[in-house]
Amino acid sequence: MKMSEKLAFIGAGSMAESILTGIVNSEFFPKEQIFVTNKSDKDRLAFLKKQYDVQNTEDKQRTVDGADIVVIAVKPYDVEAAVTSIRNYLNANQLLISVVAGVSTDRISQLIGKEVPVVRAMPNTSSxxxxxxxxxxxxxxxxxxxLKTALDLFNTIGTATEVAEADMHTVTGISGSGPAYVYxxxxxxxxxxxxAGLDHxxxxxxxxQTIVGAGEMLKTSGLNPSKLRENITSPGGTTQAGIETLAERNFQETVMSCVxxxxxxxxxxGKKL
Structure with a gap:
């Protein structure tokens, strides 16, 4: 699906750039209809304009006016100031998408102070x-x-799945932060x-390529991860030796604690905000 409407980003950090990159590459929105603003970093706005050929402005009203979708992509402690700075320019015909970790849709709606549709999303930087x-x-x-508009948007930069809002904290711990664990x-x-002597x-x-291949096997083989692991782990072999060391070091428990x-x-x- 290709759209011709206007898309506005409030926030220009790494998450905003990751989403922006995917959208520009997919041509879901034309670049001349993508507007980006932030709190005060003019150099960052200039970089995004040069890198992606999108529109940048410090004028919040110009950014938001006429935008079909407004994406709030700021740090949690900046969300109140960000929403407050644009709420007078929002209306019920627009969709506000928040990718702010930990902040509920109800809290976003409270900050807006009027009945503007809000969708909360948790993408990751693989976008x-x-x-x-x-x-x-x-x-x-x-x-x-x-909801369909949001799903269509995020499906252009990967896969998008609807979840209950109560599960969003868990989602943050797995897919939101998950790429960092893999890295x-x-x-x-x-x-x-x-x-061990191998060049970097x-x-x-x-x-x-091992990570990419393992991910593709998880996605396409139809086998669960336990079975895929067992298929590689021959009794007394090299993989078993490695897995035994991970088990001795409580690898699974550590990952679960991480999440x-x-x-x-x-x-x-969410509670602080």
Whole structure:
């Protein structure tokens, strides 16, 4: 689906850029109809204009006026100021999409102060490569058509799935923060390879393709991860030796605690705001 309407970004950080990259590459919105603004960083706005040929302005009203979709992409502690700065320019015919971690649709609606449709989404930075796993939930003023618009938008930069708002904290802990966990794993594997004498470039290429291949197997094989792991783990073999070390170091419990910590932090952020 290709749209010709106007898209506005409030916030110009890494998440906004990741989403913007995917949208520009997919041509879901024409670049001349994508507007970006932020709190005060003129250099950042200039960079995005040069890099993606989108429109930038410090004028919040110009950014929001006539926009069919307004994306709030700021840090949680900046959300109140961001929404307050544009709420006078919003109306019920627009859709506001928040990608702010931990902040509920009800809280966003309270900050707006009028019945503007709000959809909350949790994409991840893989959206820049068109591979985001995005969870979407709608607020009390959002209709089915608003949900569909959000799903269509995020499906252009990966996959989009509707979830209950109560599950968004868990989503933040898995798919929202998940790429960072994978990158952390890759860092460790690269360090081990280099320590064993392999040059960094070769290690990076081999590990990257290993991650990509494993992801593709999870997506297409029809097998669950336990079965895929078992298929590689021959008794007494090299993989079993590695898995046993991970088990001895409580790898699964550590990862579960990692996800729980991210989820709890999302809850804390929501309570503070």
């Amino acid at each position: 820049a490569a068109g591979q985001s796993a995005t969870a979407v939930t709608r607020g009390k003023f959002a209709a089915e058509k608003h 952390y794993l890759v860092e460790a594997m690269e360090s081990a390879a280099v320590s 470039a070769t290690a990076h290429d081999l590990i990257t 729980d910590s991210a989820r709890e932090r999302s809850i804390e952020l």
